[in-house]
Amino acid sequence: MIKTNPIEVDREKGNFHYNTDYEFDAGIGLSEDVVRYISGVKKEDSWLQDFRLKALQTFEKKRLPTHWATNDLENIDFDVIRYYLSKGQMPSRTWEEVPDDVKSTFERLGIPEQERKFLAGVEAQFDSEAAYSRMKDDLTEKGVIFVGSTEGLKDHPEIFKKWFGKVIPTSDNKFSALNSAVFSGGSFIYVPPGVKLEQPLQAYFRINAENFGQFERTLIIADEGAEITYMEGCTAPKFETSTLHSAVVELVALRGAKIQYVTVQNWSNNVFNLVTKRAMAHEESEVRWIDCNIGSRLTMKYPGVILRGRKARGEVLSIALANDGQHQDTGAKMVHAADETTSNVIAKSVSIGEGRSTYRGLVQMPGHLKHCKNNTECDALLINSDSQTDTYPAITVQGEDHSVQHEASVSKVSAEQIFYMQQRGLSEGDAMSMCVNGFVNDLIREFPMEYSVELKRLIDLEMEGSVG
Template identity: 45%
Template sequence: MSNLISNLTSDQNVKQQDTKRILAKKAAEREVLKENRRKERAEKLKERTYVEEFDRGVYDIKNPNTYEIMLKKGLNEEIVREISSIKNEPDWMLEKRLAALKIYHKLKNPNWGPDLSELNMDEIATYIRPKAQMESNWQEVPDEIRRTFELLGIPEAELDYLSGVGAQYDSEVVYHNMKDYLALQGVVYTDFESAVEQYPEIIQEYFGTCLKPNLHRYSALHYAVWSGGSYVYVPEGVHVDIPLQSYFRMNAPGAGQFEHTLIIVEKGGSLHFIEGCSAPRYNTINLHAGGVELFVKEGAKLRYSTIENWSRNMYNLNSKRAIVEKDGVIEWISGSFGSRVSMLYPASILIGEGARSEFTGITFAGAGQTLDTGAQVVHKAPHTYSTVETKSISKGGGKAIYRSLVQVDEGAYGCKSNTDCQSLMLDAQSRGDTIPTIILKNDDVDFGHEAKIGRIDDQAIFYLMSRGLSEEDAKAMIVRGFAEPVAKELPLEYAVEMNELINLELKGAIG
């Protein structure tokens, strides 16, 4: 008997050692694969693809335009019904689409902000399905699409520092996955079409209630033709310690992307959600009009980070809103690069006492760009708090405009709000504007607003050059220091990416 037990123990030890060797081998293979991907991405970034003095490197990858479905360009009821039919949607969703379409046709372009006269919906394809199905295994994603995301570092990011990833290519999500341990805690992270099918009661309750279709013309457009996006649900008391990320990639020229993101963080829960966006440069106009609805329940915390690196032919008309209940916290981290025109003003509606909103953002406008960005906060409950800190950089004749709204309602006594916006212009041709709107409906408010607009200080450049730096390096150091308050709020890997984007912009400006 003792010999039998000894033999069994010996066999178990051998199996454990074999398992350890296999796991170690797989871990080593993953490290080699990650290192090869890093090297390949670094080499790709070295290749010059100049677009209006801006080397976008890996972001300018273009794949052959082969699609399973591409609806005709334009916007009408027939197209909206066809999108709904393709997705096999319930009747209530089609009704919402058609109602939004009517609102779109009634509303006009805003009579303020950037010029949108060249944006013609008759030249935009609102739905394009790639030749791919949604997968939960990267190896099942079609080669050319997978290759694009690999060069952008998405699989590597999932392995290294994310707990879940979604990847959308044109109008459809092609990959979605989340760590098993989060699912065991009741966390839901899936594409939005699956959410409509699997959680219809929840989607009907929340969809279109935070970000309303009648907010403006392009929110109505979004609800008429939305496709793709993400749904996240964090149960009460659950803390998602490692971020989730959705990445939105456009490949087709003359196309629109209209993903919808809906996130619910229940009482006492927490989440960091990261959104990334990019597209190659074409000679035709592309449109991005996504929609984001965030619901932060009592005592919950949600950080929503975005790095948008659209190409210079993009009209980025994204709409984002959050409703924050008692003692809840919403943190917006925003980096806006690229795009021909951006209109982006994330809004926080503070409906519960003690609710808090924090917005930190950076905008970099180069030649031919008009980036009209900012933040909105509405204090609806007493003792609510908000801070807005923005940095904008303009060069080569670019226009960086900060536009904000802070509103304190009648019953929202004891509120505190502080806004600090700074604009840095790198040359005499560039422009930086600050356009704040302040609405105070009671006088029991602690309110502060500070704005600074200026150019790089020649004395600072002279000082750094006297310490051995070249003029170019001195300017670059000043700009990176200017952007540092935003970079420090991002996870390390994303801060590095943001600094990389700033460096690429600066090479065009001062290199």
């Protein structure tokens, strides 16, 4: 029998924090002074400070997108958030140099082992800035750049300035404007023509301070024929008050390049996770977003691909788990802007307890283009009778030559399935976990192996206690 008890989620792995002294603290609330302070700490050029100040004005003018999403956004109090906290040091290149409290945090989260095992490079961001950043030496020799946003814009403007803020303009939405005003940290990556990274680069984002907003900025440029997989993980301790994470991630895949961007978001369930992610795909390039949203209070995130070169290909594979008190509002945007472009969206959501998951999809194919293709599948699984799901696909297709396919399904784990599995000896919880893993399994198979193992473990943790 499936019971509807409230669910205690075990997020203990990430639920701890150390008291930390910050050298730089922009104080509480948002103003021009705060923006100038952040820009000053970073010793930025005047164009960048102007960019930030203009973005602040845009942020103040823009309305919250509550008209189409959820009223929960209105609970964000921008005046009590701390916008910049850092210890002021440059990112360390060895674990030994990382300050002890920060090092303990990442060691507890298992970052050094992961780096040794399978990564080409790691960046670990603690609140506003990276505490550790290292890439294998042979990649530096090949001309790969893997730095933070400040370093990227300061040391390599000829590479990054051209695309910075171009894939996602400041005014895209209120939160992209906020990020543009106060961003710090994140990864700026450049992969030179023809360089193919065999191992992934990884960034790890950690919120440590209460009432803190994390606003990292990521820009990845894969030059012609280059290939890169980038992965990010996110955690935060459970504080009494809510926390804001609002990133902007821009990807640029030049002709024939391949970018795979993997996210496993496991924020604690008081984090507002409002992230804008978009890629520009040039001729014959491929961009693939793999997006897993497990934690947070409210996530609004719709990774997109602008297919602007002939035969470009975009893909979003998305998994969302919404537990009690959580709303995962996720999806994908595919803007076809050249002939023979193809896109594929597979989204699976699981709603547990009173959790709510929403799929929001956008597909655009204008009439002057030829032979574009889109396939969209979105499947929702409901665990309890109070679980919620909703789906809002927006598909605009003009012209004669395109092919569009949309499939959606909603299913519920039935009491008969659980009884059947229990009759073979599985406990009720194991049976439920197996059903959920079975539901997302074909999608997880597409993921890099290390992440599929981690994800299965996280799903099992989420399912614990979801049954009587």
